[in-house]
Amino acid sequence: MAPKRVVSRSTADSPSAVAAAASSSASTSKPAPVISPSAIAKKQSVVSTNAGFFSSLNGLWSSYLDTTPKNLKLLDSLQLFLMLTGIAQFVYCLTITNYPFNAFLGGFSATVGQFVLTASLRSQVNPANKEVFPTISPERAFADFVFGSLILHFFVYNYLG
Amino acid sequence: MLLARLAFAAVLAALAVADYLPSSRILVVSDDGLELSRYALFWSSLRERGYDIAFKSSKDAQPPLRDHDTLVFDHLILFAPSSKSFPPELSPQSLYSYVKQGANLLVVLSPDLSEFWRDFAREFDIDFDDRGHLAIDHFTYSPELDDGSHTTLLIPLADAPTPFISPATRAGPPLLYRGTAHAVGRLPLLTNILHAPSTAYSYEANGEDAPTEDLYLSGSTTGLVSALQAKNNARISFVGSLDLFSDAFASAPVSTSAGSASVRSGNTAFIADLTRWTFGESGLLRVEEIRHARTSDGATADLYRVGDELVYDIDVSALQDGSWHPYLADDLQLEFTMLDPHLRLPLTTSSAEPTSSTTASRFSARFHAPDRHGVFTFKVDYRRAGWSFIDEKTVVSITPPRHDQYERFITGALPYYGGAASVSVATIGFVVLWLLQ
Structure with missing residues (x-):
């Protein structure tokens, strides 16, 4: 929230910034607010910033949908799923029971470990990182991922009890 | 010859x-x-x-x-x-x-x-x-x-x-x-x-x-x-x-x-x-039978496990007026000791359980073996004025569970089992989708 406020003040103060904000929120049909007396300027600026924030989120989402390759989207959905599962188990452990603790360790570390493996696979197959991993082909990265997953699951199921 | x-x-x-x-x-x-x-x-x-x-x-x-x-x-x-x-x-x-x-x-x-x-x-x-x-x-x-x-x-x-x-x-x-x-x-x-x-x-x-x-x-x-x-x-x-x-x-x-x-x-x-x-013709107490067992399967053993529910029965009869009668009292106690008494329990008569004979009354106590392993003694030490003393000791061992005797799948841990399984399923699903694309 705090950075947004900073932005809103700057928009209220300078007309060029207001124009920039208005142009960025292209989807809104409202005309850009004209500079007004300072009493009403604050209220209007809050409205315009909220709109700007959501519109920027929308922009981020649409650009993610447009520009991200399909295989990275698949990886991202897996990572989201792992994160939610891990959080659910951690909340269960905190609020209800951690007995047997080994089962908690097994279940929770499965999500964490798989998340880490997925993150490494994602960074290695991302075309934007080609210069960072010049020697690792996507096939090699996927094979590493499968090998690491097998080892991880071996330990996880031993821990579960 | x-x-x-x-x-x-x-x-x-x-x-x-x-x-x-x-x-x-x-x-x-x-x-x-x-x-x-x-x-x-x-x-x-x-x-x-x-x-x-x-x-x-x-x-x-x-x-x-x-x-x-x-x-x-x-x-x-x-x-x-x-x-x-x-x-x-x-x-x-x-x-x-x-x-x-x-x-x-x-x-x-x-x-x-x-x-x-x-x-x-x-x-x-x-x-x-x-x-x-x-x-x-x-x-x-x-x-x-x-x-x-x-x-x-x-x-x-x-x-x-x-x-x-x-x-x-x-x-x-x-x-x-x-x-x-x-x-x-x-x-x-x-x-x-x-x-x-x-x-x-x-x-x-x-x-x-x-x-x-x-x-x-x-x-x-x-x-x-x-x-x-x-x-x-x-x-x-x-x-x-x-x-x-x-x-x-x-x-x-x-x-x-x-x-x-x-x-x-x-x-x-x-x-x-x-x-x-x-001259010992009256005021005698006689222990007819002592029995101890696990309540889960009724088996008497030398070894019991930590946490087992145990039952201890002692049949006591009293010689009074020339014949043996069931001894009636409510102050018998059982001690389950290893160096010190870990448990001291009242022994109660239960009319529901049949006794070994009609001349004895059965006193029994039920308890869970303490969470401590070692050599324990069932001990009944009963000294009352005028009655011959009862001092009965039975030695048993209390052991921790063997490695395969612990509870295996616990309902409280189902979310953890489910979490691990869902991770595996998701990973396999991902691998399949990855290879198909």
């Missing part, structure tokens, strides 16, 4: 018969001048109960009380209050080792008791009053038998303690008593069976002097009959009156309350109860 075999069989049969006989040999040691015929009813009542009685004067050379490790006489009645010295067979040391081997003593004293007996009784925390002192009561003497000194006391038996004196005797006529009194100490093994009424005191009975100095014994602290059960269940009774056993007292009429018809005194019944208790 055949003859020899027959003879051998006959000897065996005789031994077997001898085994079934009750402990039945009594040695009576009496003062030199004591007229034993005055107590004929007492001797005949003992003989009727199956005892062999041998009489010896305290001056005579005594037969040995024991022959190496076997008792020659099972019980000893000492009717020798005024004897000052005894042959070595009856020295305090040999009486001690005699009792230690399980023999019973009935020590009958009188106002002219010797220092020997005073010392002997002191070893049992019983302190007899001075020589020549008698228990005197000017309110509860027997008008028929008393010579004016008010020393022939009429003692009601209503509050005599329970395993010693039977209920029938307690409800019966009062007892005639003429003799010395004693102070009863605090030895836990010692029980006062009979004490004088609250109006009594112990003093010289010349009939003229009223006591002028402080009395050693007065009121209900004036002990008349006391008994001690040693830790090996041997029994020693001290009676301060020879006359209590006499035919004259046993057959004397007493008037229980004003106006009622006079009945014979309660002496015969009291003597019968006292000798029964002293």
Whole structure:
């Protein structure tokens, strides 16, 4: 929230910034607010910033949908799923029971470990990182991922009890 | 050859018969001048109960009380209050080792008791009053038998303690008593069976002097009959009156309350109860059966697991009034000990569970084995005045669960199992989708 406020003040103060904000929120049909007396300027600026924030989120989402390759989207959905599962188990452990603790360790570390493996696979197959991993082909990265997953699951199921 | 075999069989049969006989040999040691015929009813009542009685004067050379490790006489009645010295067979040391081997003593004293007996009784925390002192009561003497000194006391038996004196005797006529009194100490093994009424005191009975100095014994602290059960269940009774056993007292009429018809005194019944208790015919507790098991499958084992629910049963019967009865009590306790008692539980009777026999009552306790492994002991240590002691120990081991005996899948951990499984499913699904694209 705090950075947004900073932005809103700057928009209220300078007309060029207001124009920039208005142009960025292209989807809104409202005309850009004209500079007004300072009493009403604050209220209007809050409205315009909220709109700007959501519109920027929308922009981020649409650009993610447009520009991200399909295989990275698949990886991202897996990572989201792992994160939610891990959080659910951690909340269960905190609020209800951690007995047997080994089962908690097994279940929770499965999500964490798989998340880490997925993150490494994602960074290695991302075309934007080609210069960072010049020697690792996507096939090699996927094979590493499968090998690491097998080892991880071996330990996880031993821990579960 | 055949003859020899027959003879051998006959000897065996005789031994077997001898085994079934009750402990039945009594040695009576009496003062030199004591007229034993005055107590004929007492001797005949003992003989009727199956005892062999041998009489010896305290001056005579005594037969040995024991022959190496076997008792020659099972019980000893000492009717020798005024004897000052005894042959070595009856020295305090040999009486001690005699009792230690399980023999019973009935020590009958009188106002002219010797220092020997005073010392002997002191070893049992019983302190007899001075020589020549008698228990005197000017309110509860027997008008028929008393010579004016008010020393022939009429003692009601209503509050005599329970395993010693039977209920029938307690409800019966009062007892005639003429003799010395004693102070009863605090030895836990010692029980006062009979004490004088609250109006009594112990003093010289010349009939003229009223006591002028402080009395050693007065009121209900004036002990008349006391008994001690040693830790090996041997029994020693001290009676301060020879006359209590006499035919004259046993057959004397007493008037229980004003106006009622006079009945014979309660002496015969009291003597019968006292000798029964002293010679181990009553007040015995017997453990019929001990059982311990796991409640889950009812199996008895030497090894139990930490946390197992265990049940412990003990069947106890009591010998009272000549036969074995179920013993009824609510104060038995079970200890489950390893060095210290980890658990001390009340043992309760349950009528629902069948006992091993109809003469025993079953006491049981249920508990979970403590969360501690080691060698534990089921221990029932029951000591009550007048009853023979129960000291039963059963050793079992408590072990932790074996590696494969822990609970495997726990419902509380289902989210964790589900979490791990969902990760696997998601990963496999991802791999398939990745390869398909």
